[in-house]
Amino acid sequence: MLGNANATPMIAVEELDRARRFYTDVLGAREVGSVGEEVVNLQTGDTRFDIYRSQYAGTNKATALTFSVDDVEAEAAELKGKGIAFEHYDMDGLERQGDVYVAEGMKTAWFKDPDGNILSLIEG
16 A cells, blocks of 8 residues: 555646756755656655646645754754745744744744745754
8 A cells, every 4th residue: 555655745836947946056955857848856865856847836825845954043044045035924832933933842944935835944
C-alpha cells in the first residue's frame, strides 16, 4: 500500500523559469531534473519536490511546503536579506516575535514564493 511509497510535494507556479530561480537562487534548493518544459525537480536535504506550470498557481490558501531548520530566526533574517517579505497571521497559541511565531517547543515563520504559494520555516 501507500505506506511504503515515496511521496513528492507538487507546487504549482505560473512562470517556471522565475520559480526555478526563486527556489534555487533564493532558497538554495538544488535542481535535480526536469520533465520537459513543464516540471522542474528540486531537492533540499533529503526531500525532493517538484514545481510545475499551472493556471492554478498560488490558489492554495494553506502552507504548501515547510522547511525544517535548526534556527528559524537566522534563516528568516537571511531570507529577509534576500528580499523575502514574511507573512503575519493571527493564530491562537502562537506569539509573534517580529517575523517569527513562537509556541511551546516550536518556532515558525511564513513567507510566499513569487506565485503566492505559502511556504514556512519550522524549528522544534
